[in-house]
Amino acid sequence: MQTMRILDCNLSYGRPIDRPRCAVCADFDALRAALDSADVDGGLIFSLSTDVVSVMEGNRRASADAVSGGERFRCVWTLTPSVTGETPAPETLREMLAVQQIGAITFRPQIGRFPATATYVGDYLEMAQRCKIPVVLNVETGITAEQIDHLLSDFPALTVILGDHVELWSISRRFYPLLERYPNVCLDTSSMFNDQGVEEAVRLFGSKRLIFGSGFPLRYISAGIAYIGTADISDEDKARIFGENLIGLFEGMVGA
Amino acid sequence: MMRAGSPMAQAFFDNGRLPCPILDFHGHMHEHPSIHFAACDTDGMLKTMDRMGVRWLLFTSHRAMYDPTEGEWFNVAPCRRYPNRLKAYHGVISRYVDADGAIKDVENAPEVYVGFKFLCDYYEVRLSDERHAPLFEYLNATGKPALLHTWSGSPYNGPDEVVKIAERYPSVPLICGHSFMEDVRSGVRQTKACPNIWYELTAATHFRGNVEAIAEEAGTERILFGTDLPWYATSYNVGALLGADITDADRENIFWRNGDRLLSRFDWYKQAELE
Numbered sequence: 001m002q003t004m005r006i007l008d009c010n011l012s013y014g015r016p017i018d019r020p021r022c023a024v025c026a027d028f029d030a031l032r033a034a035l036d037s038a039d040v041d042g043g044l045i046f047s048l049s050t051d052v053v054s055v056m057e058g059n060r061r062a063s064a065d066a067v068s069g070g071e072r073f074r075c076v077w078t079l080t081p082s083v084t085g086e087t088p089a090p091e092t093l094r095e096m097l098a099v100q101q102i103g104a105i106t107f108r109p110q111i112g113r114f115p116a117t118a119t120y121v122g123d124y125l126e127m128a129q130r131c132k133i134p135v136v137l138n139v140e141t142g143i144t145a146e147q148i149d150h151l152l153s154d155f156p157a158l159t160v161i162l163g164d165h166v167e168l169w170s171i172s173r174r175f176y177p178l179l180e181r182y183p184n185v186c187l188d189t190s191s192m193f194n195d196q197g198v199e200e201a202v203r204l205f206g207s208k209r210l211i212f213g214s215g216f217p218l219r220y221i222s223a224g225i226a227y228i229g230t231a232d233i234s235d236e237d238k239a240r241i242f243g244e245n246l247i248g249l250f251e252g253m254v255g256a
Numbered sequence: 257m258m259r260a261g262s263p264m265a266q267a268f269f270d271n272g273r274l275p276c277p278i279l280d281f282h283g284h285m286h287e288h289p290s291i292h293f294a295a296c297d298t299d300g301m302l303k304t305m306d307r308m309g310v311r312w313l314l315f316t317s318h319r320a321m322y323d324p325t326e327g328e329w330f331n332v333a334p335c336r337r338y339p340n341r342l343k344a345y346h347g348v349i350s351r352y353v354d355a356d357g358a359i360k361d362v363e364n365a366p367e368v369y370v371g372f373k374f375l376c377d378y379y380e381v382r383l384s385d386e387r388h389a390p391l392f393e394y395l396n397a398t399g400k401p402a403l404l405h406t407w408s409g410s411p412y413n414g415p416d417e418v419v420k421i422a423e424r425y426p427s428v429p430l431i432c433g434h435s436f437m438e439d440v441r442s443g444v445r446q447t448k449a450c451p452n453i454w455y456e457l458t459a460a461t462h463f464r465g466n467v468e469a470i471a472e473e474a475g476t477e478r479i480l481f482g483t484d485l486p487w488y489a490t491s492y493n494v495g496a497l498l499g500a501d502i503t504d505a506d507r508e509n510i511f512w513r514n515g516d517r518l519l520s521r522f523d524w525y526k527q528a529e530l531e
Contacts, residue, residue: 023464038499168462169487172292193462195304195486200294219496220464222265226495230272232307 006225007043007072007243008035009161010190010213014048025217028065038221042072043246044103050078051111055086066101074103074250076136080112081120090127094255097133103250104134104161110142117147118154129155131254138163138188145174152182159249161211163188172197179205189241190215190224198231207237211245264507265498273309274494276508279515282403282433282458282482283315286330296486298334305341308490311512313342314403315485316373320347328361335368340528345373345403348391350381355390362400366524371400376412378405383417392425399521401429403456408439415446422450429518431480435460441469448474454518457510458482461496468501476506480515
């Protein structure tokens with residue numbers, strides 16, 4: 001495997017109450033140390049304080065840590081329906097992107113107890129579509145594939161990083177049609193592990209639609225790296241998946 | 257990438273292959289009603305085995321697990337095509353057990369079969385069910401292994417059932433597929449006193465800490481490598497082991513040494529390895 005830059009779109013840290021201790025990075029320093037020893041350069045970080053304390057605390061912490069980590073880190077901000085005022089209004093959020101090192105937004109409808117539909121989060125999605133801000137949509141947060149399809153039919157140019165850590169074995173049947181229909185939907189590779197799945201996805205959609213994610217610290221980061229790194233695809237494809245695509249998404253954000 | 261402290265990891269990430277062989281004790285093959293696989297035919301799987309340096313794959317075709325009428329043919333044909341790479345566990349479809357017929361199949365085709373595969377959760381029949389008894393008695397008499405689907409909270413193939421079988425049939429190498437997923441540490445703790453129990457890593461590698469938990473509880477001398485190929489890519493499981501907090505010597509145990517020790521009692525294996 002050629003040495004190449006690795007950025008990971010699915011990194012989390014903090015102390016969730018429902019995980020064994022071995023699958024936790026207690027804080028950002030622990031995460032950063034683990035990434036260094038795995039030769040991972042950086043990526044998109046999510047603070048689990050979001051689920052344990054509040055969305056506001058999770059966002060605040062993620063931004064503070066991303067800023068302290070330097071340019072190699074961006075953070076994911078979690079949003080709730082803007083009408084409650086807990087998270088910034090869409091235009092205010094847009095103005096905060098660069099300073100807060102926000103690299104993507106997401107929703108956690110199960111823990112947040114609201115439906116992830118256009119009525120509830122459409123204002124954010126309209127802004128995200130217009131400004132090309134990546135939206136992380138992972139089925140593990142309680143959003144269903146059907147809801148994702150409905151959101152995308154309302155916002156078909158939305159940039160989405162799609163993942164699923166629940167229905168582990170049906171990614172291709174449930175997500176490939178979304179990749180086929182919506183041009184800015186990308187797949188987080190932490191949802192992929194079946195044999196020759198990467199090769200198939202690259203053949204069908206091209207390597208620009210895959211973003212390396214490991215799911216660390218819940219998953220072994222080396223497993224995801226080995227899966228992509230030994231796939232029967234070109235080194236150019238691997239370089240895109242491992243980092244260039246995520247950098248491209250960050251650089252494409254308007255106003256960030 | 258991932259080179260710190262592990263020459264084995266360094267070799268793998270430099271060359272895309274391990275510096276040792278791999279014996280994969282848990283595979284499948286062919287299509288599945290609920291899942292699309294990118295490569296589940298025999299040649300596609302052999303391609304992966306060749307790329308990753310997998311010496312042997314012990315598998316059960318999905319057809320043999322779900323189709324009691326003609327499923328076994330899908331075990332037989334691939335093994336006859338690749339006699340020095342593939343061995344099959346005869347499927348045990350617990351609701352349709354024909355013990356005499358299954359034993360006859362295994363006896364008549366030593367070039368195909370290594371033992372039996374039990375998938376009790378799927379059929380909601382306990383491992384200790386009387387229907388399985390003749391099969392375990394046969395395995396106990398011959399020393400052939402059983403691959404068990406094991407899950408921690410299961411009444412059908414959880415730790416209690418496995419211990420029951422292990423004590424009743426002490427000469428059967430019982431390979432605990434998935435190593436009691438959901439609560440691996442507890443499952444291993446409850447079963448490790450039985451010396452004929454082995455722990456296999458399919459799906460357990462999906463969650464960080466499981467490999468270390470099994471190693472801490474039972475030692476790495478009883479862990480066997482497995483992938484569920486084509487469910488998991490071989491590379492994914494190799495990568496997980498390379499990232500686990502164990503030594504390269506432990507990894508060698510898991511990738512092949514333990515499997516070699518287990519299989520060395522069988523003529524088919526010794527003969528193939530000599531060729």
